[in-house]
Amino acid sequence: MRNFVALLACAVSVLMTACQAEAPEPMSVVPAPRQLAWHEMEQYAFVHFTINTFTDKEWGYGDESPELFNPTDFDAEALVKVVKDANLKGLILTAKHHDGFCLWPSKYTEHSIKNSPYKDGKGDIVGEVAEACRKQGVKFGIYLSPWDRNHAGYGTDEYLTYYRNQLRELLTAYGPVFEMWFDGANGGDGYYGGAREMRVMESGYLYYDWPKVVDIIRELSPETVVWSSSLPDARWCSNERGVIDEHCWAMATPADMYPKGKDNIPVLKHGMEDGNRWAPAEADVSIRPGWFFHEYEQPKTPEQLFNIYLTSVGRGGTLLLNLAPDRRGRVPEQDVESLMAWRKMVDETFAEDLALEAKVVASSNRGCGYGAKNLIGADEKYWATEDGITTGDVELSWNEPRQLKYVVIQEHIALGQRVKEFVVEAQKNGSWSEVAKGTTVGYKRILPLAEAVTTDKVRVRFLDSRGPLTIARVAVY
Numbered sequence: 001m002r003n004f005v006a007l008l009a010c011a012v013s014v015l016m017t018a019c020q021a022e023a024p025e026p027m028s029v030v031p032a033p034r035q036l037a038w039h040e041m042e043q044y045a046f047v048h049f050t051i052n053t054f055t056d057k058e059w060g061y062g063d064e065s066p067e068l069f070n071p072t073d074f075d076a077e078a079l080v081k082v083v084k085d086a087n088l089k090g091l092i093l094t095a096k097h098h099d100g101f102c103l104w105p106s107k108y109t110e111h112s113i114k115n116s117p118y119k120d121g122k123g124d125i126v127g128e129v130a131e132a133c134r135k136q137g138v139k140f141g142i143y144l145s146p147w148d149r150n151h152a153g154y155g156t157d158e159y160l161t162y163y164r165n166q167l168r169e170l171l172t173a174y175g176p177v178f179e180m181w182f183d184g185a186n187g188g189d190g191y192y193g194g195a196r197e198m199r200v201m202e203s204g205y206l207y208y209d210w211p212k213v214v215d216i217i218r219e220l221s222p223e224t225v226v227w228s229s230s231l232p233d234a235r236w237c238s239n240e241r242g243v244i245d246e247h248c249w250a251m252a253t254p255a256d257m258y259p260k261g262k263d264n265i266p267v268l269k270h271g272m273e274d275g276n277r278w279a280p281a282e283a284d285v286s287i288r289p290g291w292f293f294h295e296y297e298q299p300k301t302p303e304q305l306f307n308i309y310l311t312s313v314g315r316g317g318t319l320l321l322n323l324a325p326d327r328r329g330r331v332p333e334q335d336v337e338s339l340m341a342w343r344k345m346v347d348e349t350f351a352e353d354l355a356l357e358a359k360v361v362a363s364s365n366r367g368c369g370y371g372a373k374n375l376i377g378a379d380e381k382y383w384a385t386e387d388g389i390t391t392g393d394v395e396l397s398w399n400e401p402r403q404l405k406y407v408v409i410q411e412h413i414a415l416g417q418r419v420k421e422f423v424v425e426a427q428k429n430g431s432w433s434e435v436a437k438g439t440t441v442g443y444k445r446i447l448p449l450a451e452a453v454t455t456d457k458v459r460v461r462f463l464d465s466r467g468p469l470t471i472a473r474v475a476v477y
């Protein structure tokens with residue numbers, strides 16, 4: 001008898017292993033592991049803090065004395081705690097903004113914190129923040145402005161050597177760095193070591209020779225996502241309002257993203273269905289009107305921040321939400337209040353996934369291991385259709401009607417972004433009516449319904465896709 005049971009168990013396990021349909025082929029463009037990890041972060045903080053905080057400007061000219069930088073109550077641990085409490089998964093700090101002042105004691109310039117009264121010239125804001133991030137489990141990122149209005153050699157090879165040295169210095173001393181952020185503002189008038197003149201680059205892309213900059217990053221820190229409006233790993237979403245377009249592919253072709261005035265805006269905005277690399281959209285937006293602290297400005301309300309969350313994280317990209325410490329070096333109390341109320345709003349809205357208690361069926365699947373139940377809950381599994389099947393319906397039903405306000409769809413993007421068109425329908429009195437629709441989905445699509453719907457049946461109909469469907473999750477709230 002015991003032998004028989006063992007034999008049976010063995011047969012069942014053989015059958016179960018055998019019953020695993022073949023996975024769909026990946027699309028030709030898929031995210032690198034560093035990009036997948038970046039998508040999963042969903043939201044992280046920007047921190048704009050430098051000389052400008054003390055001069056009340058957004059862009060310093062480059063002739064500001066380092067002595068102006070003197071926060072009276074800076075505490076890196078407290079700053080990172082705000083970020084962590086808001087569930088922002090990382091923090092990107094302005095190590096150097098356009099005025100060229102360095103928040104770390106760079107050995108390549110005197111225009112830095114080592115000549116500031118802060119900690120009698122022994123301070124290192126970059127180091128202190130990096131360390132606090134490490135301690136509190138928040139990822140650390142760096143903004144290093146390519147444009148430098150202080151440096152005498154700006155516009156020549158001398159500056160490029162300086163810039164690359166600084167990049168090496170930062171990546172070596174303060175890693176790991178999850179993202180390097182290179183803003184697009186490029187050239188104009190400035191101090192430039194006393195020249196006080198106009199220096200305009202014909203093409204920022206050609207001057208900085210970005211492929212070389214990326215090589216340095218790949219060499220020293222292969223896990224770092226490189227952000228730029230002209231370069232993938234990740235791209236600008238085309239505005240600073242926190243709004244990713246509803247129609248948005250994570251793919252794009254770099255040649256079409258080089259700065260060309262307004263020409264590249266459609267590519268930044270929509271990506272490209274046939275783009276040749278993974279370059280997803282990031283939405284950078286400030287909690288205040290400006291990027292730096294100004295006494296006279298007010299933070300956005302929790303409701304405004306919530307809408308930004310829907311149009312950024314909810315549209316397949318990431319949210320880079322800027323905080324602006326004041327002259328104490330503290331995030332203003334009212335900003336913290338707004339931020340925490342926003343956090344609570346997001347947590348409460350998406351606390352209870354009603355799909356977890358639904359019965360789920362799909363029109364078809366590609367076989368064992370790819371069934372509809374993979375759509376429910378957050379895990380690695382996904383629902384997939386057979387090769388050649390680029391449409392499909394997923395239906396959720398409950399014994400008792402539920403009130404729905406949001407439908408969330410996620411693609412299994414490790415195999416590429418595919419969905420081209422979908423519609424969400426709810427059943428009322430036996431007939432289906434449309435409650436939301438869209439084109440692209442990507443990593444995560446949050447669909448706020450125009451008004452709350454009470455129903456016992458909802459379905460997502462995928463009407464078109466670039467390949468067999470690979471859907472990681474459908475959730476409803």
Ligand code: FUL
Binds near residue numbers: 058059183184284
């Ligand atoms: C822009 C800069 O010019 C702004 O000052 C700010 O840093 C923003 C995030 O990027 O390119």
